[in-house]
Amino acid sequence: METKVVECPQHGVQPFGLLCVHLAANNNSIALGFYEHDEGDLGRPDAWCSACEDRWRTAESEEEQEQWFVDCDFKIVCANCWDNSKKQNIG
Known part of the structure; x- marks a missing residue:
């Protein structure tokens, strides 16, 4: 199976995931919670x-x-951005 990738301006070519618009846009220190589908x-x-x-x-x-x-x-985000969002939003 071929891994699907996206080119992130910050992290380069990476696998990706999807974040709701709220998580994707959260640039502050307030944790919004984080739920994921497995x-x-x-x-x-x-x-x-x-x-x-x-x-x-x-x-x-x-x-x-x-x-x-x-x-x-x-929103489509690279795996590194997804991981960062998870760390930031698990409160």
Whole structure:
């Protein structure tokens, strides 16, 4: 299986994962929480913050779950940026 990669301006060519828009944009010292899905074929699993987790837990229908995914607005980040986000947001 070929590993999927992305070129990060900071870390170069790396495997990648997806972060919700909140985690991807978090540049301060406030931990937002960090939840990850353990499946996938990327370098890292999909991950989202506590606010997105709260919304996921209340999504009852398939339509609400699909809307949750759209609202998370997942961003592609390199594995190093993903790892840094995990360290920063586990509170």
